Amino acid sequence: MSWKWKWMAVFTAAALALAACGQSEQTARTEKENSNQTAVEKQEETKTETKTEEESEQADVDYAGAFSEALAELDKAKQGATVDFAKVESLYKEKLQPLVQKRDAELEDTLDQHITTALAAGKDGSLEPMVVKQIFDKLMQKVFYTTIKHEFTEAEEHWANKEEVKEEIEEAKAFYAILQPTVEKRDAAYGTKLVDAISGAFAQMEQAVQNDDALAFALGKQVVDKTLMKTFYLASGALPHGYAAKAAAAAKESAEEAKVKQAEGWAFYQSVYPYMKRHAAEEADYILKQFDLQTDVKTLDPKAVNHAFVRGWAKVALHEYEESQENWGQDKSVITALEGALFINMMENDIKTLLGNEAYNTLNDQATHYLEAAKAKNKAEGDKWLPQIEAALQQVIEKAK
Numbered sequence: 001m002s003w004k005w006k007w008m009a010v011f012t013a014a015a016l017a018l019a020a021c022g023q024s025e026q027t028a029r030t031e032k033e034n035s036n037q038t039a040v041e042k043q044e045e046t047k048t049e050t051k052t053e054e055e056s057e058q059a060d061v062d063y064a065g066a067f068s069e070a071l072a073e074l075d076k077a078k079q080g081a082t083v084d085f086a087k088v089e090s091l092y093k094e095k096l097q098p099l100v101q102k103r104d105a106e107l108e109d110t111l112d113q114h115i116t117t118a119l120a121a122g123k124d125g126s127l128e129p130m131v132v133k134q135i136f137d138k139l140m141q142k143v144f145y146t147t148i149k150h151e152f153t154e155a156e157e158h159w160a161n162k163e164e165v166k167e168e169i170e171e172a173k174a175f176y177a178i179l180q181p182t183v184e185k186r187d188a189a190y191g192t193k194l195v196d197a198i199s200g201a202f203a204q205m206e207q208a209v210q211n212d213d214a215l216a217f218a219l220g221k222q223v224v225d226k227t228l229m230k231t232f233y234l235a236s237g238a239l240p241h242g243y244a245a246k247a248a249a250a251a252k253e254s255a256e257e258a259k260v261k262q263a264e265g266w267a268f269y270q271s272v273y274p275y276m277k278r279h280a281a282e283e284a285d286y287i288l289k290q291f292d293l294q295t296d297v298k299t300l301d302p303k304a305v306n307h308a309f310v311r312g313w314a315k316v317a318l319h320e321y322e323e324s325q326e327n328w329g330q331d332k333s334v335i336t337a338l339e340g341a342l343f344i345n346m347m348e349n350d351i352k353t354l355l356g357n358e359a360y361n362t363l364n365d366q367a368t369h370y371l372e373a374a375k376a377k378n379k380a381e382g383d384k385w386l387p388q389i390e391a392a393l394q395q396v397i398e399k400a401k
Contacts, residue, residue: 064178066095067140074122074136077129085123088136092119096140103146111139128256131263138267144179145228145271148172152221156214165209172224173202179228186234189241190349197227215331219338226342229272233346236268237287237302237309239353243268244290245302258297266291276312279319283312310350310400314393317343321370321386329377337374340389341367347396354399355392363392 070091076083092115100112118135121127155168176198183194201223208216237244243265251258269291276284286308290300320340327333344351344367351360366385373381 061095061099063096063099063144063175066091067144067178070096071133071137074129074133077133083122083129083132085119085132089119089123092116092136096143099147100140100143103143103150106150107146111143115139128260130260134260134264134267138264139270141179141182141268142271144175145232148175148179148228149225151175152224156218156221159214159217162209162212166206169202169205169209176202176224176228179231182235183228183231186231186241190234190238192230192234194227194231198224201227215334218331218335222335222338222342226339226346229275230342230346232268232271233309233313236265236272236291237305238349239302239306242302242306244300244305247297248300248302251297251300255297259293262291262293262295262297262300266293276309276316280312280315283308283315287312306350307400310347310354311397313343313347314396314400318390318393321389324370324374325382325386328374328379328382334371334374337367337371341371344393350400351396354396359392363389366392 070088073084073088073091097112097116100115104110104112115136118127118132122129122132151168151172155165155172158164158168180195183198186192187194201220204223205217205220208214208220234242236242239245243261247258247261247265250261266288269287273284273288276287287305289295290305290308317340320336320343324333324336324340327336341364344363348360348364351363366389370382370385370389373379373385
């Protein structure tokens, strides 16, 4: 088997396994939500013990340093130099693998298997070093992203202990610092202010702890989460600077370079695929297939990928608003109302392209009005704005077909 076909076989196996684990994550979440109170209490005891062990280990590990050193070694391939894969494997196993395995266990994911397989394939020459770098880089970014979410969950579960909550926020900020260059790159490419949004959200969360305001903390958490999701979307499927577009453009010049960019799009997409899969499975799987290395990169259609993203995010937003209505009067109604607004913001440039600037601004205003109504528990006001939001999102779906 030639290196090219070995490369595709390894990559496709990873893609299929990750697609499956997206469904596993959904199943795990459903089972968790349906568990009885006794099971939850036992789980809390286990979490507390695990958390103590994890905090102790995290305090001793320079994740940013190890990640940076591994990337620097892998980056030698850009200059045609030989990559010391033994060094990268050692850095991974000694410093990063325990964190990856913890997230795998928590989310029923298999990222450790895919990273380990990719590094081994790079070492034996069956996978191009630059493809290995993209898999390692972006899947580790998913680990750091899900670890931020883990820290937020721990903070909410231990809300009564404010010192512990503050520590969780600091740990989340440390992991975000590793991701910040990726966010900054999207800001530079699209003229967005994602870094400012995340910085403001962290400040809101810290203030919420001081004020003992759990809802404000939860809202700040959503801004960090969805802004990072927007970052991964802009990197993978947005136009004109996502890797779907970059891969299609590169395919006209170099099939090998195009495959590297296709791999980069695939790896970035892994951070948002499970979320979209839950509420827009058709779109989620279409995007996954487009980024799969078995798909001829010359047939990769960046506009179709982009439109699938837009339809998917619009369907997710509609689900968030449905949840908001179902939980009216509770904190969850406000949280999901904000999530709906954040998914609308995720599609800002797309909606402006499809429907025009005025249509986006109107929809954004309606989402803001609905959020304020949810906070005020003003049902009549919420019922005034929701049908208009839903109609606009349905229009976005139709336009993106």
